[in-house]
Amino acid sequence: MQVEVSGSAVISLLVDNESGALARIVELFSGRGYNIQSLTVAPVDEHGHTSRVNIVTTGTQSSIWQVKTQLERLVPVSRVVNLTAEGPYVAREMALVKVVSSGEPRTEALRIAQAFRARAVDTTASSFVFELTGSTDKLDSFIELMRPLGLVEVSRTGVASICRGPQTIQNF
């Protein structure tokens, strides 16, 4: 048997906005031993009947195929698209990053924040809360840079994703 390489994938779902739908999805991952790196969920249609769920998962190509087919079995799930496999897509997340420092590290933190186009959404004499939106990689490197500069707390949203071009999740 050939050894398959593991990678990450962004899976987007449309689900009926009903009680227990999210639990079904999450329990499917835990019950079958799949991995969730991040998960976002919010209603996306005008009546609030449909929610979009974005899941970043890791696994081999065949295990991610399994994740997709298993998700498709769930009654409230109307659409499952593996954006990573289907072509170019945009994936963004937002982070709130709290840095507590003074003197040179504080100045350095502000300087790096400007370079990353992070906004200081809260400022006190001893702290900043930066808001930063971008790819997961960009957020990761910003947080790494803040670590020696007084990083004390991070809050991240997880990934929201959408395919590029005129195509939509409905017509895959």
Next chain:
Amino acid sequence: MTSMTGSTTLNAQTTTTLPGAEVLLRALVEQGVEVIFGYPGGAVLPIYDALFKQDHIRHVLVRHEQAAVHAAEAYARSTGKVGVVLVTSGPGATNAVTGLLDAMMDSIPLVCLSGQVPTPLIGNDAFQEADTTGITRPVTKYNYLVRKPEDLAPAVHEAFAIARSGRPGPVLIDLPKNITVGDAPYVDAGAVTPRTIRMTTQPDRAAIARAVAAMKAGKRPLFYTGGGVINSGPQASENLRRLVALTGFPVTSTLMGLGAFPGTDERFLGMLGMHGTYEANLATHDCDVLIALGSRFDDRVTGRLDAFSPGSFKIHVDIDPSQINKIVHVNEGIVGDVGEIIAMMIEEWEKQPAYAHKAELEAWWAKIEGWRALDCLRFGQDQAPDAVIKPQQAIQRIYELARQTGRDTYVSTEVGQHQMWAAQFFRFDQPNRWLTSGGLGTMGYGLPAAVGAQIAHPDALVLDVAGEASTLMNIQELGTIAQYRLPVKIFIINNHYMGMVRQWQELLHGSRYSESYSDALPDFVKLAESFHATGLRVTRLDQLDATIRQALEHNGPVIVDICVAEGENCFPMIPSGAAHNQMILGPEQEAVSATISKEGQMLV
């Protein structure tokens, strides 16, 4: 997320308002429900009251909620209808969990109605409250908590559609007491568009053409059929028979698929897998085209994966897309109803150029006949009149004597050695006659399953081939059997051991029989009598046939305690972690098992 909204689409409707319990029953009647297996309790009293006031639906009172589910499973499996279960909140629902998972694993269509505390009390740790939808989410195909009266009727209609569509399975509807007491609008099934619509797909004709081309190119082909053929309905079994007659290919079946193809047909090689026949397993290993029809490459079938049918072109037909390439990589996967797809394969077979490998197919059959000649199910029964009965002898004679009655026969089993022997020795000519717990392996399945089958087929002969340990797990159902005067015949193959546990302990754990001896067994004859049934016991070979006949001829329920040899093992056996061509055929080869690797021992 918010509560249930717009989950089902409602079409134009005229509204009738009734108490919730009556709405529920009316929806059940509209869905064609004739029988409910259940057990009352506080939270479902309004439903029981509504049942009392009507005569469309018959309620069968079981003695434990797990048994209600198994009985409904057997009812469903033997009729092709959806089985219906009614249990109360809390312990009623938790007792049903094992049965629901059993139905899930074996793809049995069920609707389980559970009571729930009134919605204002949910979350307050009220008396007999359980988070039933939370507990049953992983063991059902779908479940509902009906929070609003207007969701009740649509939920019931959709539940039936979900249970029976695609790959069938159990659906649970949790019914808070205020919903069943309070008024609710009734809507017809026709006014509800179930969400199953968006999950159905048409079979891919091009894939079927490629699959048939591969079959035409096959020199050593083999059909490997499963429970999907049974679930697809009797027409699928008919189609399978036609396809086999047309191609002349050999057929093997999974445990769940027995009866889809006649067990007595010479093209049938018997069951494959861990306790499958020598010829079926070697054919699976050596074939060049493997056509999986409604089967799912379960670990009990495949054995060691990297040695499973290593050289074959694999075709997999399944209604559930997630099963394709799940365990074994296949060359051609076809999603859809297996009965329909077999019909399309027949069309395609007749359309494509004639099969050009008749000589090779004959050579393949000659090879198979060579394997078959080994007679892998043989066993050495001492023929002395007072000889100890071998369990295989008992099961073979139950089969042969039941067949001699000429009656339509349904067979349920418990789980263990007796189950595997029954699978090996009973040759079913029709689908829906074999009721066994395959995927979950639930001890205690057989007795309530016999109840369900006899309720569904009052004039048929219903047998439960049982083990003394398994059957004690739901022995209380003798009460149900007595109450409804169900003439089921329970044959207890009594070897005083949890036989399969004992076998594994002998083969894999140095004959250390840790806790597998059935100590302090009841006197099954007296037990039968105390439940108003007939009890028989047989201990010697010369009385076996007469006792079995006596049981089969009796017109009421019978328990036969067949005292058999204690140390018998079920063969052939593919030891865990081994390949199909590494079977242990009999006691003379048991030493092989001593060489089983640590990895093999870790497998269940």
